[in-house]
Amino acid sequence: MDFSFSDDEQRFDAEVVEYLAQERQHPDADVVFAAHHESHSQLASKPQHKAFMRRLAQRGWLGMSWPREYGGDAHEGLYEYLLNERLSQAGAPLVGKGIGIIGKTIIRHGSDDLRARFLHRIRTAEIDFALGYSEPDAGSDLASLKLRAKRVDGGWELNGQKRFSTSAHFADWYWVAARTNPDAPKHKGITLFLVDLSDPGLTVLEQKTMSDDRTNEVFFDAVFVPDENVVGEVDKGWTYVCEALDYERYTIYTVGALESKMNRIISWAKSTRRSGRPVVDEPEIRSGIAELATDLEVARMLTLRIIDKAARGEVPSNEASMCKLTLTRLHQKMANWMLDHCGPVGVLASGEPGAADEGRWEHSYRATVIETIGGGSSEIQKNILSRRALGLPTL
Template identity: 50%
Template structure:
């Protein structure tokens, strides 16, 4: 694998960076470029961030890999990654959910009506989505979901609950999985729906996490959805969910922030003294940093394997699981190392006197935990790798 970018790719990177420089001069820049938000920096959860996404669309950075028939540019998969790497490096919203998850799944499985209605809006960043998969009793085992969809005329009546639905408090539309058949194998009776989140009967309640990151629980009380908003075939939603989760891991987990996190720690250790010399000069510290640096390069290699798989037209199921597992756990380990190496002051928050690094590491320690859960926990990624890559049997 050649890890060097071509001249065309490097020129494209410069285009993205020039765009970000212009955006950095706008009044809303501090709201947009916020790497301290850690994992939820990717969200377009304010009007300023949504406007930034619209500017991304106007600049032609959305739908780069889509077919031309849907308004895309048919560029290789690496171009989506190049954009996301630059966005993630400054803490700006990423392009993944609408373009890489809902958009690509609709292109493969959606009706002509859904394509006409949603694909242009996605390209223009006119719509935000929430993903409705997990339930109180169906998190890692999504196939155990119980939110019920019962036939009602030319549509379906929904009753039940979802949880851990980040974006449900500000999104426009719901990408929702529900059980439409309880008589057969649990994987066979799930259907995907699309419905507006402001619809009568939907109640959204906040769940605050340890990372100051809001997610939500959502309740459905006789919510009706038309057959027009069923994605693909009834009872075949499980395969679409698995495909969409692969797109999520492919689109939303980037390499740049992990590298920047390690670079920031190295710089801080060079300028923080213990026993009369910088911490970076202590042998134990150097050993820790050497191990982390090696793992960062490994994460870069795994990310490039995802890109290669996508460029070949494959859904990078195993590759994206490996990349997601490695990069998110590495981010957490870098934050843990910062706590160990910098001492008790690293536990102090931004507002506490005497903090180290302006409280960034205390914030990072909490934020990186969330990264290992969203898009499928680390345990789920290990199961995917064991079963699909190593061909190991399911545990008895």
């Protein structure tokens, strides 16, 4: 098995590294490159992030893997992977939902009209999206969702509630799964809609997470969605949602963020002194770092397997679950390990005097719990693997 990159891919990677070094001189760099943020939750929420994404678009780096007829370069997914890895290493927003999830689903299943209205604006970073799947009684068991879409003249009327709709407070469009046929078996009566987030029937309320980030509850009161904003076929939404969740699991979770954490851990161990000697002199510290480095290599290999499969045009479903499980656990393991080994100053938050590594790990400790829940929790990934990959019975 050969996971090495071609000359062209290596040239592209070097170009991205050089470009990001230039971007670090930009007046917006302090906002765009957020060293203290868990990079995969670094959203394009501020004008500076959006401007950065537009500059990436101008270089032709958004939608590289899309077919040429939709404005892409028909490049293998490897180029997007290389770009996202470098972005996450740098703590910048990733090429996210629009390109990786929504765009790809519209290309595969959307009408010509949806393609014409959305794909260009996604590729030029003009519009942002929020994903509206989860509800108070539908998280892991997503097919139980109840948000009701009733047939009306020329379209659908949506009533009900979503929760954990990250980005809904600043995005332009809402990718919503709703129940169109309550009499069908629960996986069959679901349809995907594109909802304009400026619709007056929507109320978006803040939900604060334990890592201080914002997600949202969203209430629908007679929200009208025209027929032309239905994605794919009515009542077939579950298939598209599952496919999009597979894209999500391998577009959002990167090894780059883990690599930059690893570098931080090593420089903390080299630069911190305890009882008159460098921390790195302690055998326990060196042993722990070696173990984390081994885990990191496993994560890298799993990621490359996914990219290899995706490059061959397949949806890497089982691999995506393994990768999500491994990467998010390793984020958590690194944060736990640092809190254990920094001593009392490890639990001081950013801004508090004496906080270890400027409070990086205190925040990471809280944020990395969340990573094991969003996009399908660790338990659900294990269920998927035992059923799909191992053929074990379901309960």
